[in-house]
Structures are given as C-alpha cells and as structure tokens.
Amino acid sequence: MSKKGNDMNPLVQTKEIIKTYTLGRTEVHALRGLSLDFEPGEFTAISGPSGSGKTTLLNLLGLIDSPTSGTVFLEGSQVKYNGLTKLHSIRLEKLGFIFQTFNLIPVLTAYENVEYPLLLMKKSSVQRREMVEKVLREVRLWEFRKHKPNELSGGQRQRVAIARALVNRPKLILADEPTANIDSATASEILDLMHTLNEEDNVTFLFSTHDQLVMQHARRIVKLHDGVILNGESNV
C-alpha cells in the first residue's frame, strides 16, 4: 500500500464513510461508503460530474463536515466529531483550503489575507513577515501584496488563496475545483504552480475537478460517480 514501503500511516484515511443529506422527506446519498487512503506527497484529482460527491468528500477530509457514518483518520488517529478533537486547530495547523470562489477576506490586502492564519497561530511579527514574504514570492505576487482582492484578477486571487493555504506549511492542501472560475490559460498556470509546490516542497494536494484538462495534471485520479468510486481508480 504505502508507496514509500514503510510502516507509516497514510496521511488521511477514510473507512466506509457515508454521507446522507436529508431534505425534507427525501434523503440524498452524497457518499455511499468510501474507503480511501491518501499518502503524503500525493498530487491527486478527485473527478466526477457535478453532484457526484466531490465537494462532500473534500469537506469531510478537510474536517469541516462530519460523515453520517464511517470514520476518518488523520495521520493514524481517528477524528472525533464530538468535540474531543480540536478540529479548528487541526485545520489551522495541518490543513490548507483552496476554494472555487477564492474566498479571500475582502477588506484585507493580499499580504494580510496570507498573514491571517499566522495571526491565528500567534506567530511573532518577524516570523509572520518572513513566512508571508516567502510564500508570496513563491506564488509570484510579492509586488501585489498591498492590493485588495477586488484589485486583483481571478488568477491572482487564486494565487493569493494558494499562498494563504500554504503559508503555515500544512500537511495537506484541499482544493475544491480550484480552476473552475478562471480561464483555461490561467488555470494551467495555477496547476503548474501547485505542481511545482508538490514536487519541490512535497506539499500534498487533493483537488476536485470535472475538467479533463485539469485531470491530466494529476498523478492519481479518484473517479466518483453518485457517491461511489468508479472501478479502475487510475494512477497516471
């Protein structure tokens, strides 16, 4: 199982997770028993048509939602949803999020948006300055650090979002259709950037997409359909 051939636990693991939404009297089975392992250093696409459960899966992996049944393990320990696991500090310290609609804080500059998680982590101002500068240079936006989100293009905004997800050097970055709201040329740029970060810094990426072009960048593809994994999970 483990690519590196050691006994280490997978980074994230799901066992038989089911997610059912109840809408009035009808039940929507968004995920129907998924068991998946994700190893450190992966660059994996979760693909599938709209409504197949990609967002739901990423939300569960990102600990911002809880499964109806089944378990999620993070670095070998089971995630508890009853308050025993401090989910927000795990999200802060170990996970990074990239959203389809960027979700930057509009009143903050690019710099301040990226700095925000570091404030939550109570980093000193010297550390913050160092870390923000490093990551903003990595996404090639240092010159734009004083710009507010509405003064940036879609691609630039998403790069700010990537920088924000990356700044505290998380174990895992979850990106829900990160390129769906930007043109294809810029989308490739974003994917190249993510790819570089993955290869050079060994950042683990899980991203969802229903775009064939985007899938081509992935090293592994998990195909979802109606909340189940399609046969032949493929390794590119």
Place this chain on the structure above:
Amino acid sequence: MEKAMSNFMRLSFKNVFRNRRRTAITGLVLVFGATALILAGGFIAYSFRGLRESTIHGELGHIQLFNKEYLLHEEDRPLELGLDSADAMKKKIMMVNHVRFTMARIDFMGLISNGDKSEAFLGRGVEPDKELKLSDLGLNMDRGQFLDQDPSDMKDNQVVLASGLAKTMKAKLGDYLTLMTTTSTGALNALDVKVVGVYSTGIPEYDERALMVDLSTAQQILNSKKVTKLVVVLDQTDETIKVAAQLEKMFPNVTAKRWFDLATFYNSVVRLYNAIFGFLGIIIFVIVVLSSSNTMMMSIFERTKEIGTQLAVGTSRLRLMLNFVYEGLIIGVLGALLGLVIAYGVSVLINNSNIMMPAPPGRTTGYPLLVDTVPMLFVGVFILMSLTTVVSSVIPAFKASRLKIVDALGHI
C-alpha cells in the same frame, strides 16, 4: 497575545468601515443617545446645584453642630441639651480651613399674645448680621425690616413674624406682642417684643407659626446662656464632609450634621430626578441596543460566506465571536466619543444663548436654561454608550460563531 489582539482589532476596524453608511447610521444613533443623556444629565446637575445652594443658603448652612445628647433624647426643659460654651467653640471653629463664619441658633417655643388672643409659636433666636450673610432673607421681607444688627443699642426686644402668624396676631409694624415660655429652670417667663418685620418662609405650615428674635432676646426669655446649635458656613460646599469630620474630632461631645443629612426635601428631589434620569438612561440604552443589533445582524448575514471561510481555515469559534464583539466595541467607542464632543458643543451653545425657562409653579420669575458639564457624567455616558454596541453585537456574534461551516460556505 496582546499583539495578536491588536491585529484582530485591526481586522475588526476594517470591517467596521467596509459599510460606511451603516456604520454612520449606528454612529448617529449613538451620538443622539450620548447627547441626549449628557444634556439631560447636565441640566439635572445644574438644577441640583441650584437647589443645593438654596438649601444651604436659605436655611441650613453647611454644617450644624449639636450637643450629642440633643439628638438622642427629648429635652425636658428648653436648652437642657444645648451647647454650653458657644463663644469658645466659635473661636476654635473659625481657625478651621474653609470655614467662612459660624453662628449660633436657639430653637424654642411658647405662646405669643397680642392681649386679645394667644397662639403657639416656633421661635428661633439668631445672630441677625450673620443670618443675613448666609441668606438673602433681609431682602425678602414682606414688610418692615429684619432684626437690628447690633443688639447692644436696642431699647426694645425685636421680633420678626412669619406672614401667617402676623396675620393671626393682626400685628402691624411697631406693635408690641408678648412671648411666653418656660425657662431652662422650669419657671414661666414672659417678654414684650416689638414687631419690626414680616417675612415668608415659602412653607405655609411654617408661616403660621414661625418667628425670629435676636439670640440674646431668646437667651433672656429662656434664662440660659446656652444655644441649641452652631451653624457653620464654608467657602466651598464640596468641603462639607471633610470639615464636618474635622469638627467632630475637635469637639468630642458634639455631633456634626452635614447639610445633606438635614436636607430631606433636597434628598427626595435628588432621588426622584436620579430615578427619572436612570429610567431615561435605560430607555436610550435599549433603543440604541435594538437599533444597532439589527444592523449588526445584517452585516453578519452579508458576510456568511466569509465567516465560513474564516472557520474553515482554522479560526476558533471564540476568536470569530470576539472579532465581531470588537466591531461592536469599535463602533461604540467611536460613536460615544463623537457623541461626547457634540454634546459638549451643544452644552456650550446652550449656556451661551441665554435661554429662559418659564417660571415654575409657585414662582413668578423664570430661570435660565443651563447645563453643567459634569466629568463623571461624561465618563458614565461614554462607558454606557460604548457598551450598547458591545451588548448588541453579542447575540449576532454568537450566532455567527455557531454557523455550520459547510452551510456558511455554500451561502451565496
């Protein structure tokens, strides 16, 4: 930690000013509230001050010294529990800082007669020159004049009568009446006095019975060298408590009653107006809380998705809630500060524009509309108004912090 707080404060600051119009509306409500409270409070403070000074100067003085026993027991005979060595005490009192002057009074009662009929009276022996220094009594005589200043030259013992008593006695200026009392030794005594003036106290019950004679006249009829009390008048009302304590230390057998211990009318007026002012404060507090919690709720609703994002990237729910409460605090502090400045400006304007209030019932003249600037009032209103928006942000902030992250993120 502190540093982190100021950083989040900065975020809250920016959020406060993202919707300027709404912040301005909330600010305006705060300014209105602060101004209303400060003007009302300032006017009440001004009225209290007037009432306080007229209470002190119309009658009580700042401090009254009694024989300790006088306040504990009934006197069996006049001046039985009076002060012995009033003159020696006076000399010592005059040495105390802030004392302007001190004077003796004797309270006594008896019957007054015009030959045809007798009436009970409540008499007061006074030092006329000093009584005039305390109040404008001499100027407010209905008829005639106040008691003569220098008793040594007086051929006759003089009396001034309250208007009601003068009427029942059918007394004209220059008439002679007879006062009858028991002396301090228990004998009966009578003395003829000449009516030199008629005055009104403003209190009908008193006007029926009151009269004043010179201190020596009172001592003569009571056959005693004692006085009932010493009235101490200060140069500053604010020194009352301090000086009273000092005097009690000086004279172990004496109780020093401060003017507010004796001013029952003043105290009940103050209580009433404080209650009214407190009620006004509560109403304004509630109005500001209600109107600003509504805008606070709206601004949180608009930011639902952003709240989802903040929670997703690891903001604790407490942190999120605090950030919104900070917003309330910032609006509150700024609005309250602006309110204070404007209220101060309006106070100055009012005080300089000579507005006359209509005459209150029972008086013939109006009085100027003035508002005092009371530092404590400014501090109090500042704290109250700053708190209103904190209070009104708590529930919306709590709701925001309880949002389900996925729902919030899905919010358009």
